[in-house]
Amino acid sequence: MDFSLTDEHEMTARMVRDFAEREVAPVIKEYDRAQRVNPDFLARMAALGILGICIPARYGGAGMDYICLGVACEELERIDTSLRVVMSVHVGLNSLGLLQWGTEAQKQRWLVPQARGERYAAYALTEPGAGSDVVAITATARREKDVYILNGEKMWISLANVAHNFLVFAKTDPRAEPPHRGITAFVVEREMAGVTTGDIHGKLGVRAGSTGWISMDDVEVPVENRIGEEGEGFKIAMSCLDNGRYTVAAGATGLIRACLEASLSYAQERHTFGRPIGQHQLIQQMIAYMARDYDMARLLYLRAGWLKNLGRRNTRETSMAKWFATEASFTAASNAVQIHGAYGYSDEYDVERYLRNAKGACIYEGSSQIHELIQAGYALGYRQDKPLRCELPAYDPEYWQTVEDTL
Amino acid sequence: MHIVVCTKHTPDTEAKMSVDGAGNISWGESPLIINPWDEYAVEEALLLREKYDGKVTVVSVGPEEAVEALKHAIAMGCDEAIRVWDDACQGADTLATSYVLARTIEKIGDADLILFGKSAIDAQTWQTGAAVARRLGMPALMYTIKIAELDPDGKTITVERLLEEGRQIVTAPLPAVVGTTKGINEPRYTSFIGIRKAAKMAYPLWSLDEVGAEIERVGAAGAAVRWPQVFMPPVREGEAEIIAGETIEESVSLLIDRLMEEKVI
Numbered sequence: 001m002d003f004s005l006t007d008e009h010e011m012t013a014r015m016v017r018d019f020a021e022r023e024v025a026p027v028i029k030e031y032d033r034a035q036r037v038n039p040d041f042l043a044r045m046a047a048l049g050i051l052g053i054c055i056p057a058r059y060g061g062a063g064m065d066y067i068c069l070g071v072a073c074e075e076l077e078r079i080d081t082s083l084r085v086v087m088s089v090h091v092g093l094n095s096l097g098l099l100q101w102g103t104e105a106q107k108q109r110w111l112v113p114q115a116r117g118e119r120y121a122a123y124a125l126t127e128p129g130a131g132s133d134v135v136a137i138t139a140t141a142r143r144e145k146d147v148y149i150l151n152g153e154k155m156w157i158s159l160a161n162v163a164h165n166f167l168v169f170a171k172t173d174p175r176a177e178p179p180h181r182g183i184t185a186f187v188v189e190r191e192m193a194g195v196t197t198g199d200i201h202g203k204l205g206v207r208a209g210s211t212g213w214i215s216m217d218d219v220e221v222p223v224e225n226r227i228g229e230e231g232e233g234f235k236i237a238m239s240c241l242d243n244g245r246y247t248v249a250a251g252a253t254g255l256i257r258a259c260l261e262a263s264l265s266y267a268q269e270r271h272t273f274g275r276p277i278g279q280h281q282l283i284q285q286m287i288a289y290m291a292r293d294y295d296m297a298r299l300l301y302l303r304a305g306w307l308k309n310l311g312r313r314n315t316r317e318t319s320m321a322k323w324f325a326t327e328a329s330f331t332a333a334s335n336a337v338q339i340h341g342a343y344g345y346s347d348e349y350d351v352e353r354y355l356r357n358a359k360g361a362c363i364y365e366g367s368s369q370i371h372e373l374i375q376a377g378y379a380l381g382y383r384q385d386k387p388l389r390c391e392l393p394a395y396d397p398e399y400w401q402t403v404e405d406t407l
Numbered sequence: 408m409h410i411v412v413c414t415k416h417t418p419d420t421e422a423k424m425s426v427d428g429a430g431n432i433s434w435g436e437s438p439l440i441i442n443p444w445d446e447y448a449v450e451e452a453l454l455l456r457e458k459y460d461g462k463v464t465v466v467s468v469g470p471e472e473a474v475e476a477l478k479h480a481i482a483m484g485c486d487e488a489i490r491v492w493d494d495a496c497q498g499a500d501t502l503a504t505s506y507v508l509a510r511t512i513e514k515i516g517d518a519d520l521i522l523f524g525k526s527a528i529d530a531q532t533w534q535t536g537a538a539v540a541r542r543l544g545m546p547a548l549m550y551t552i553k554i555a556e557l558d559p560d561g562k563t564i565t566v567e568r569l570l571e572e573g574r575q576i577v578t579a580p581l582p583a584v585v586g587t588t589k590g591i592n593e594p595r596y597t598s599f600i601g602i603r604k605a606a607k608m609a610y611p612l613w614s615l616d617e618v619g620a621e622i623e624r625v626g627a628a629g630a631a632v633r634w635p636q637v638f639m640p641p642v643r644e645g646e647a648e649i650i651a652g653e654t655i656e657e658s659v660s661l662l663i664d665r666l667m668e669e670k671v672i
């Protein structure tokens with residue numbers, strides 16, 4: 001057994017950390033306060049290759065492995081959740097979905113520009129009336145010769161107002177039994193007639209990130225834009241979540257680290273009763289919890305990344321990592337505010353932002369309650385993974401890093 | 408054009424230093440990184456290569472851990488890396504280190520330009536670059552804030568040096584040693600292509616024999632400096648006082664009153 005990271009993992013972490021510390025950390029508070037997206041962050045992440053980090057070089061990516069995706073997410077969310085959210089939707093939920101399920105032509109058409117960071121990507125499953133209950137979606141896709149006509153509303157979509165390509169799930173057969181067999185996946189492009197998007201303001205957290213809605217009004221989507229078969233959308237949506245949740249888990253781990261670092265520094269500089277508060281046992285307890293949860297969250301997401309590298313199914317392990325890390329990040333942030341006292345309650349320090357940002361991830365990409373049901377299902381044997389028609393390819397450095405034999 | 412960048416590994420800037428009773432310095436668990444000032448030298452070399460073609464070789468005299476600095480330079484985009492080491496090199500000062508570096512650059516042979524960071528963040532002597540220039544008989548253009556002109560065919564370089572009184576413009580023949588300063592450029596991040604190359608590359612180790620260095624002139628034996636006592640500086644004691652008024656003018660006036668009261672001004 002070998003727990004060590006490779007030079008590639010370590011150097012990736014350092015590069016992403018340098019970027020986030022140098023370019024994002026100094027200004028993030030200002031954007032969070034103003035509830036504004038800084039468009040430069042996305043452009044810079046694109047230019048540095050971060051948006052295509054684990055996509056094979058032949059598809060325009062940086063050719064790194066799935067663990068590099070994880071450590072990058074950890075470093076990004078250590079500075080701000082909005083940066084990691086970009087990775088979750090652009091890479092985890094969309095680009096890796098195309099890598100797993102797309103035809104060669106579809107990869108060339110959408111994955112390549114996304115991996116190069118020329119086109120931004122999002123994932124549109126949730127609707128105003130359907131979140132955890134995925135089969136309750138009401139968006140429809142009606143086939144007419146060579147096109148599908150899409151209608152419906154998508155809600156709480158990260159990068160809704162920014163992305164160019166949306167992976168949209170809609171019902172091609174609203175009367176299918178069981179209902180999940182009626183869902184189909186499509187690539188919808190912003191330029192298509194009938195697509196409108198908008199931002200949602202007034203969110204508790206991730207205020208520097210773009211979250212919004214997408215409305216589709218008789219959008220004509222060519223048959224070539226269908227990902228997978230008709231009725232395969234539910235499986236595609238769920239396998240995309242295996243990758244999205246991985247990035248959320250890794251990011252939440254970074255948030256715990258941010259809470260720990262802030263708390264360590266404050267506990268050593270703030271004095272009460274004649275000594276640094278770090279010498280008081282009840283403060284130490286909160287710090288011990290953070291240190292423990294950071295290690296546990298990190299081990300859990302790295303195990304999921306390791307399984308991905310091997311090409312092994314990781315739905316259970318990824319769900320476990322996401323569930324644990326997000327809940328632990330919320331607790332860590334709450335304790336970090338507590339340690340900072342009244343200062344932690346004001347936005348003079350970063351920890352109040354950590355607390356607000358942590359809550360979202362306990363809700364999206366499977367609420368904590370959904371993950372509890374998943375874990376109980378596996379433990380009790382009620383739930384078993386069935387092989388998929390297309391699996392996420394195992395990481396093969398040779399294949400990932402050579403570009404010569406494209407096509 | 409062949410540009411050689413000399414670098415060393417240093418503890419991270421956030422490392423906590425400690426000294427034990429015997430005077431041994433420890434940086435704790437801190438990761439070793441490329442000396443941050445050397446990143447400016449590497450960046451300048453890469454910019455010059457983009458403009459004039461050629462190659463950039465990064466050199467370090469150091470133990471196994473020095474590879475970390477070389478890796479970073481390769482991941483930024485340098486072409487080749489050389490590490491020189493022998494256990495006898497331990498305990499060196501700038502005199503001994505500059506000797507090994509000078510022998511190494513002579514062995515490389517075709518260097519047109521040798522770049523240094525302004526200093527190393529651990530020892531902070533600011534001497535090694537100038538010492539190497541002296542040993543090689545090359546002009547030492549230290550504290551360079553801008554390379555204004557470079558003529559690889561005519562073999563001349565013009566730089567702006569940052570002095571206390573202002574800027575000095577100097578023209579010198581090549582090969583020359585240039586000491587860069589902060590502000591000469593903005594060092595790039597490592598790239599994924601660079602990271603992959605750095606992770607895969609073999610880092611050649613040159614011995615003292617290979618560079619033609621005599622063992623009695625390296626390390627502690629070749630050093631002129633002795634460290635009879637090493638200790639941590641005493642912790643500074645003091646109290647911070649926040650002086651705040653309703654307006655900036657009022658704050659300044661309160662500050663002046665306070666400073667005069669304390670007889671500081």
